[in-house]
Amino acid sequence: MKKTLITTTLATTLLASSLFAAIAPNTALAADYKVDVKGAHASVQFKIKHLGYSWLLGRFNTFDGNFSYDDKSPNNAKINIEIDTKSIDSNHAERDKHLKGKDFLNVSNFPKATFVSNSIKFSDDENAIVTGEFTLKGVTKTISFPVVKIGEGEDPWGGYRAGFSGTTHFKLADYGITYNLGPASTQVEMSLNIEGVRI
DSSP: OHHHHHHHHHHHHHHHHHHHHHHHHHHHHHTEEEEOTTTTOOEEEEEEEETTTEEEEEEESOEEEEEEOOTTSGGGOEEEEEEEGGGEEOSOHHHHHHHHSTTTTOTTTOOEEEEEEEEEEESSSSEEEEEEEEEETTEEEEEEEEEEEEEEEEOTTSOEEEEEEEEEEEEGGGGTOOOOOOGGGSEEEEEEEEEEEEO
């Protein structure tokens, strides 16, 4: 009887281990997404007031990243974005040269900006607050901002996609950018629109 019990227990354990090994990899992969920068289905944009009379719009043309998301456990989501600061594009070559210089981004010494999430808290199926570490010009600060889930589902090419959008504001001086642009232009707005392909 004791031998039978041990054998049954061992068999059950081995079966459970086999099932976990078969299921776990798929579960892990199901939540991991690569930002679709190759297909240009993502963007990092910014805007800042010009003298308080208009908006100056721009973007970073080169960036990359990944995120994890599962609608069954959305608060376990994570995101990691890296931006090539040299790719700043305000649609004006001379201005971009100035923005890349020491007065602003100083891209020679700080070629990357990054955001790594610490927590993502959903209040419903679509809306969440993301908190994480944003590094720009060598300065790292904790920021929080709202994000909206745009949607998720299968694409026409046999893949699976999910997309989110978020916007944050911060003071330039908080990241060591103190060039005087006037009182109306001390704060910049950045928007992140990402579509990820599940890997």
